[in-house]
Amino acid sequence: MDDHDVSPGPKGSLRKFLEQLSGAGKAIGVLTSGGDAQGMNAAVRAVVRMGIYVGAKVYFIFEGYQGMVDGGSNIVEADWESVSSILQVGGTIIGSARCKDFRSREGRLKAARNLVQLGITNLCVIGGDGSLTGANIFRKEWSGLLEELAREGTIDAEEVEKHGHLNVVGMVGSIDNDFCGTDMTIGADSALHRIIEVVDAIMTTAQSHQRTFVLEVMGRHCGYLALASALACGADWVFLPESPPEEGWQENMCIKLSENRARKKRLNIIIVAEGAIDTQNKPITSEQIKELVVTQLGYDTRVTILGHVQRGGTPSAFDRILASRMGVEAVVALLQATPETPACVVSLSGNQAVRLPLMECVQMTQDVQKAMDERRFKDAVQLRGRSFENNLNTYKRLAIKLPDSQIPKSNCNVCVVNVGAPAAGMNAAVRAAVRVGISEGHKMFAVYDGFEGFAKGQIKEIGWADVGGWTGQGGSILGTKRTLPGKYLEDIAAQMHTHSINALLIIGGFEAYLGLLELSAARGKHEEFCVPMVMVPATVSNNVPGSDFSIGADTALNTITDAFHSSLMLLKERDSYPEFCIPICVVPATISNGVPGTDLSVGFDTSLNVIVGTCDRIKQSASGTKRRVFIIETMGGYCGYLANMGGLAAGADAAYIFEEPFDIRDLQSNVEHLTEKMKTTIQRGLVLRNESCSENYTTDFIYQLYSEEGKGVFDCRKNVLGHMQQGGAPSPFDRNFGTKIATRAMQWVSTKLKESPGRGKRFVSDDSVCVLGISKRNLLFQPVAQLKEETDFEHRIPKEQWWLKLRPLMKILAKYEASFEVSDVCQLEPVRHRGPEEQAAI
Ligand code: ADP
Ligand code: ADP
Numbered sequence: 123m124d125d126h127d128v129s130p131g132p133k134g135s136l137r138k139f140l141e142q143l144s145g146a147g148k149a150i151g152v153l154t155s156g157g158d159a160q161g162m163n164a165a166v167r168a169v170v171r172m173g174i175y176v177g178a179k180v181y182f183i184f185e186g187y188q189g190m191v192d193g194g195s196n197i198v199e200a201d202w203e204s205v206s207s208i209l210q211v212g213g214t215i216i217g218s219a220r221c222k223d224f225r226s227r228e229g230r231l232k233a234a235r236n237l238v239q240l241g242i243t244n245l246c247v248i249g250g251d252g253s254l255t256g257a258n259i260f261r262k263e264w265s266g267l268l269e270e271l272a273r274e275g276t277i278d279a280e281e282v283e284k285h286g287h288l289n290v291v292g293m294v295g296s297i298d299n300d301f302c303g304t305d306m307t308i309g310a311d312s313a314l315h316r317i318i319e320v321v322d323a324i325m326t327t328a329q330s331h332q333r334t335f336v337l338e339v340m341g342r343h344c345g346y347l348a349l350a351s352a353l354a355c356g357a358d359w360v361f362l363p364e365s366p367p368e369e370g371w372q373e374n375m376c377i378k379l380s381e382n383r384a385r386k387k388r389l390n391i392i393i394v395a396e397g398a399i400d401t402q403n404k405p406i407t408s409e410q411i412k413e414l415v416v417t418q419l420g421y422d423t424r425v426t427i428l429g430h431v432q433r434g435g436t437p438s439a440f441d442r443i444l445a446s447r448m449g450v451e452a453v454v455a456l457l458q459a460t461p462e463t464p465a466c467v468v469s470l471s472g473n474q475a476v477r478l479p480l481m482e483c484v485q486m487t488q489d490v491q492k493a494m495d496e497r498r499f500k501d502a503v504q505l506r507g508r509s510f511e512n513n514l515n516t517y518k519r520l521a522i523k524l525p526d527s528q529i530p531k532s533n534c535n536v537c538v539v540n541v542g543a544p545a546a547g548m549n550a551a552v553r554a555a556v557r558v559g560i561s562e563g564h565k566m567f568a569v570y571d572g573f574e575g576f577a578k579g580q581i582k583e584i585g586w587a588d589v590g591g592w593t594g595q596g597g598s599i600l601g602t603k604r605t606l607p608g609k610y611l612e613d614i615a616a617q618m619h620t621h622s623i624n625a626l627l628i629i630g631g632f633e634a635y636l637g638l639l640e641l642s643a644a645r646g647k648h649e650e651f652c653v654p655m656v657m658v659p660a661t662v663s664n665n666v667p668g669s670d671f672s673i674g675a676d677t678a679l680n681t682i683t684d685a686f687h688s689s690l691m692l693l694k695e696r697d698s699y700p701e702f703c704i705p706i707c708v709v710p711a712t713i714s715n716g717v718p719g720t721d722l723s724v725g726f727d728t729s730l731n732v733i734v735g736t737c738d739r740i741k742q743s744a745s746g747t748k749r750r751v752f753i754i755e756t757m758g759g760y761c762g763y764l765a766n767m768g769g770l771a772a773g774a775d776a777a778y779i780f781e782e783p784f785d786i787r788d789l790q791s792n793v794e795h796l797t798e799k800m801k802t803t804i805q806r807g808l809v810l811r812n813e814s815c816s817e818n819y820t821t822d823f824i825y826q827l828y829s830e831e832g833k834g835v836f837d838c839r840k841n842v843l844g845h846m847q848q849g850g851a852p853s854p855f856d857r858n859f860g861t862k863i864a865t866r867a868m869q870w871v872s873t874k875l876k877e878s879p880g881r882g883k884r885f886v887s888d889d890s891v892c893v894l895g896i897s898k899r900n901l902l903f904q905p906v907a908q909l910k911e912e913t914d915f916e917h918r919i920p921k922e923q924w925w926l927k928l929r930p931l932m933k934i935l936a937k938y939e940a941s942f943e944v945s946d947v948c949q950l951e952p953v954r955h956r957g958p959e960e961q962a963a964i
Contacts (some may be wrong), residue, residue, distance in 0.1 A: 141171040143457040145178030149198065150456060151242040154214040155186035155221075155249035155256075158433060159295040159309025161441030163249055167205040168449025169246050171935050174202055176457065181242055185217040186249070187224035187256060193236030202937060204801065206804050208772040210436050212312070214295075218249070227267075230260055234267040235276055237288075243290045244456040251301055252485045254292040258465050258481055264288040278685035290465035291452045292480050293445070296325045297433055300344035303483035303492065304469030308448065310346065311440040312852040313432040315680075317351040320428060322594055322851055325355075325389060326802070334379065334390040334415050334423040336536025338408040340432050341395040343491055343765045345703075346510065347432070348395035354857040356593045357391040358382055360521075361398035361406050363494055364502040365514060369401060376418045378522070383421075385587050390421070403497060413863070439679035439771040440855055443928075444470060448771055451475050451933055455958045472899035473670045473924070476951060477632045484623055513858070515866050520557045532563035534624040534875050536868075538584075539569035539576060540602035541630030541637055545660040547675025547856030551629045551864035554588035558868040560586050564875075568601040569620060572603030572630075573637060577610035579617055591858050596677075604633050608640045615648035625654045625871045631672065632759075632918045635893060638906045642891040652884035656903065658863045665761035667909040667920040668902070669895025673863065676855040678757070679767055749800050749836035751775075751807035751828055755821040757810050760917035770932045775799070777810040778824070780917065781926060785897050789819065794833040799937065800836045807836065838928075859900075867894045868902055 143495035151171045155161045180200045183189045189196030208215050223229030237473075238244070247257040275529075289855075299310035317339055318755075324335055337357075341348045352360035359375050361367065367375070379390050396404040408425045434827055435446070451468045455477055465480040486505060493502040503511055522650045538555050551566070559566040568588075570580040592599060607614055617623075626632045627640075634657045635852040645651045659672035666672050756764040762779025764912045769777035776792045778784060796807050809828065811821050825840040832838060852860070874890060888907040892954025895902055914921050 128353045131842035140582075142867040143176060143454065143731070145173060145176035145453070145457055148244060148457070149179040149181060149240060149242040150244040150246060150332065150453065151181045151183045151190070151237060152200075152216070152241075152246045153183035153248070154184055154216055154218045155247060155253035156218060157296065158213045158218045158249065159297045159307070160212045160312035160433070160435065160437035160677050161212050161308040161445040162218075163296065163444045164209040164437060164445035165248050165308060165452075166214065166291050166448040167208055167452055168446045168935060170205045171202065171937070172201045172453040174200075175934050176453065176496070178240075178244075178391075178457075178598075181240060182216045185221075186219040186253070187221035187229075187233065188219045188926065189220060190236060191229045192224045193232070193239075193938050197236060203803050207773075207806065209442055209771075210221065212435050212437060213433070214248075224256055224260075227263065230263060231267050231270060234259070235271055236397060238268060238271065238277055238281065238285050239283065243285045244291075245450050246291050246293070246456065248293045248295040250296045250298075251484050254294070254467060254480055256463075256483070257292060257598040261288045261290045261465050265875060271821065285947070287461045289456050289459035290480070291455045291459070292321075292465065292467040293448045294453055294467060294469065295445075297347070298341050298344045299350075300341070300487065301467075301469075301483065302486035302505060302507055303467060303478045304438075305472065305507070306444060307472050308441055308445045310350075311444070311855060311869055312435065312438045313340070313347055314350055314354065316432045316435055317428060318354050318594070318851075318854045318857075320426070321351065321355045321391065323427070323961070324391070325594065331386045332383070332420045332422065333418075334392065336392045336408045336411050336415075336423060336425045338394045338425065342397040343494075343599045344397070344506075345395040346506075346513075348393045348398075349510070349517060350854065350858060351392045351512050352521075353513055353861060354550075354593060355391060355392045355856045356521070358521070359382075360517065360528065361392075361394045361411070362514075363395055363397040363399050363500055364490070364506060366399050366401045366406075370678075371400075372414055372418070376415070377536065379415065379421070380419060380747075385590070386896060387590065398483060399494075399558060401497065401499070404497070440676060440853075441486060442531070442771040446929065446931065447475055447936060451477070464737070473896060474898045506797060507783045512862065516554070516862055519561060519865070520554060520861065523557075524561055529561060530563045532872070532875060534906075535566045535567060535622050536564045536625045536627065536871055536875075537567035537569055537581065537618075537623050538600070538627045538629065539572060539619070540598045540600045540660075541572045541628055541634040542602060542604055542661055543631060544596075544598040544602050545631065545662050545672070545856075546596050546677035546852035547673035547860035548600075548602070548629055548660045549589075549592040549860075550852065550857040551660060551860035552600060552675055554591040554861040554864040555627050555629070555868045556584055557586060558865050562872045564624075564872070567623065568600055571601040572605055573607040573610060573614065574603045574605040575601065575679060576607070576617055577613035579620075581617055581621060593861065594851060595610075596851050602630065606633060606640060607637050611640075611644050611648060614641075615644075618650040618653075623650070623653065626656075627864070627867055627871060628655070628657040629660050629673070629860075630657065631659065631663060632665055634659075635666055635906065635909075635913075638891055638893070638959045642888075642906060645886055649884060652886050653890075654885050656861075656867045656870055656873055656894055657892075658894050659711040659866050660860065662764065663671075663758040663761045664763040665759060665919045666893065666895065666915045668893040668904040669897065670924050671859065671896050673856055673860040674852070675763065675854040676686070676859070677851075678764055679771060680853050691825045715962075721912070730959045733903050749807075751796060751800070751809060751832060751836050753809045753811065753821060753825045753828060753838055753840040753846060755811050755840070756843040757811055759812045759919075760812075761919045761923075762815065763923070765810040765815070766929060766932065768924055769808075769810045770928060770935075772808055772810075773935065774808040774810050775936045775944065777929075777932060778815040778819070779812045780815045780920070781923065782929065784816070784819070788838045788932065789824070789827060792830055795938065796828070797832055797835050800832070843888045863894060863896070863901065869902060870894065 156632040170180045184196045294307040296307040297309040297313035299307045412423045448468045466477045467480045556566045568575045568584040659666035659669045662674045662678040664675040674810045758764045760780045765777045829838045892903040
């Protein structure tokens with residue numbers, strides 16, 4: 123791409139970047155330490171490739187600190203290809219270990235000797251708080267260690283001077299999400315995927331029996347996995363270390379279980395964190411809970427302990443993207459470090475990468491444990507961070523229905539409608555909106571089949587129990603249509619009048635946004651529309667103005683990466699056993715080959731069709747070579763989000779999108795680039811193409827171009843993913859995002875309605891018609907009138923899209939000389955102790 127690089131940002135900023143932040147002459151060591159987690163490999167890959175890109179040498183340090191202490195063949199220079207094809211692999215390819223030696227100064231002296239001999243003075247550590255603490259101690263001791271090495275004659279004074287200080291940057295790899303300072307650690311989302319796959323399997327297979335499942339998930343000191351999975355599956359009860367159940371919980375839990383049974387629920391789910399305790403700090407075990415349910419209620423009860431399954435399998439799209447972003451950021455942080463800057467950790471706040479002082483975060487993490495030990499549980503929850511607290515409050519609110527006597531009556535009627543194409547997570551959002559609405563005293567109405575259904579009077583009151591079990595279901599249970607309200611204004615106003623609707627919550631995509639604009643414009647004519655109206659974005663295309671993310675986009679991304687990697691697995695089998703080229707044999711082989719991501723995961727049934735289809739085409743092709751390039755077409759209309767982020771998550775070589783126009787010269791340089799790459803040991807190429815990126819450079823055209831130009835080097839497969847991206851079970855992220863964002867929207871509705879005690883206030887100002895979106899670190903309500911300016915209506919996309927900034931990153935990681943925007947790099951900031959009113963973004 124070089125000269126034709128059209129990524130955003132001023133031309134020549136690559137040169138500027140390299141001048142400012144050259145890695146020439148520097149050496150970076152990268153290691154993974156402590157418990158392994160999915161996504162660590164993506165982080166390693168990003169560090170290696172970004173390091174090489176800025177001209178530094180990068181060294182693998184195998185087996186964590188043990189390899190650093192032992193030295194020799196444990197520290198090896200990495201090259202570009204040494205991190206090929208690891209993006210989709212779980213665990214860590216450079217190994218991880220616990221290391222006793224490193225805890226002693228003697229051990230660290232050995233480690234310093236090994237590093238300094240290779241000139242490594244930059245260290246990137248991927249691990250938990252223990253590993254990061256070790257790194258910080260090492261950094262502080264470094265100059266003393268070097269002096270000692272000089273005294274013993276290992277190095278000379280000049281080297282002591284030259285390698286005088288050690289820069290340390292940490293990334294948190296931990297499935298537990300147990301580190302303060304980041305909303306998500308690398309691996310936590312994938313672990314949630316594993317847990318939810320199991321819960322979904324239990325739910326679908328156990329319907330014929332009345333059973334109670336006690337599911338124990340990891341988290342000896344941290345309840346994140348338990349809490350987030352309880353939220354994602356609507357569990358009946360959850361046990362966490364940070365928030366022990368109140369005295370007398372045994373009875374309360376049994377009452378809740380039997381109440382749910384009385385409502386004809388056949389299945390109870392109880393989730394227990396490994397480290398669950400009661401208010402006296404005594405462990406609560408799964409067996410104990412089972413005992414209780416069996417003796418008190420006599421229910422058939424099974425305990426499932428998930429164990430290491432949670433660390434297994436392919437990393438989710440979210441983890442791959444997170445780890446890739448963090449890895450690049452870590453290298454930049456190392457290059458910018460000075461002896462004065464403290465060791466930092468790169469982390470995530472909302473949708474924003476941030477750098478925080480490492481030790482302050484470690485301290486806060488340890489404070490949580492201390493608070494729990496001292497039974498200050500409120501503090502423990504607060505110290506965990508705003509996202510954790512928000513999860514806990516949301517869970518409690520949605521799982522337990524208050525007795526009617528405790529609910530204040532608002533005398534308001536609020537209706538919920540789905541608009542646009544179905545997106546995974548919509549149902550979770552409806553469930554949350556309905557339950558929060560009821561608990562705030564409103565009467566909730568559901569509209570079926572979008573605005574069209576609304577006009578026809580398909581509107582009905584909906585109750586707490588009606589939305590039970592909705593979180594995990596794909597598609598839209600209410601039914602959704604793309605129709606805009608414009609031609610039905612009279613009828614919709616009449617329905618709103620008949621049912622005395624006081625507020626409207628719309629869950630949908632770009633049509634929902636257009637619909638809001640139309641309703642708002644019709645306020646002058648129909649006073650029924652003078653009520654608070656809010657939409658939460660739900661669309662796989664992620665093209666709603668006013669939000670970085672929309673519900674459903676994460677699920678679609680996972681489908682894209684899954685489809686690609688399933689295809690890879692198939693090909694691997696095929697290469698070694700050509701006689702296995704019948705579709706039906708290959709699928710079980712994939713499962714037995716340990717790709718849990720494909721056997722139960724999101725959209726399995728639909729990706730099965732793709733797999734079989736891909737396999738058919740492979741069977742028909744005459745192959746003489748093992749090298750292959752996949753051309754995959756993604757959905758999204760004119761919005762390139764899925765292609766771009768799918769590309770980042772799957773390690774694509776190119777992703778063609780509408781937002782970044784390309785011409786024949788770009789195509790040529792891409793093909794040449796890929797051909798060169800495929801002449802090395804790299805065997806697989808991936809090219810993504812957004813469905814509307816170009817009118818004439820169609821998927822077929824690109825397929826043919828690559829096929830022709832790749833002759834003799836590689837052959838091509840193409841795959842149009844189509845509607846499978848909309849279906850499937852929603853990913854944990856989509857479920858919880860949908861739940862939390864709809865909860866906030868409903869709270870906004872209530873606040874607005876409280877502004878007008880009694881009915882009948884007319885809401886006419888712009889700020890009573892809003893989109894609720896996530897922007898950087900915050901959830902924001904933005905008036906649609908204001909967002910109009912920011913919308914490209916012709917192409918149905920926001921004029922500015924945050925993820926375009928990640929485009930260079932994808933290219934750099936695919937070995938292009940793309941320009942990297944220095945201006946977007948984050949700065950070290952203090953750890954924020956938030957006020958009680960500050961809300962979590964996600
Ligand atoms: P995690 O990084 O997942 O929290 P551990 O606490 O087991 O896992 O730490 C991993 C490794 O980091 C340890 O085996 C040890 O080598 C190193 N380490 C942890 N704490 C310290 C410390 N206080 N000083 C030196 N090294 C440490
Ligand atoms: P929710 O699951 O949405 O929180 P409730 O609190 O009313 O709704 O019911 C909880 C119980 O219903 C849980 O035990 C849950 O596992 C169970 N459940 C979830 N989905 C289904 C389903 N499809 N059919 C029967 N029970 C279900």
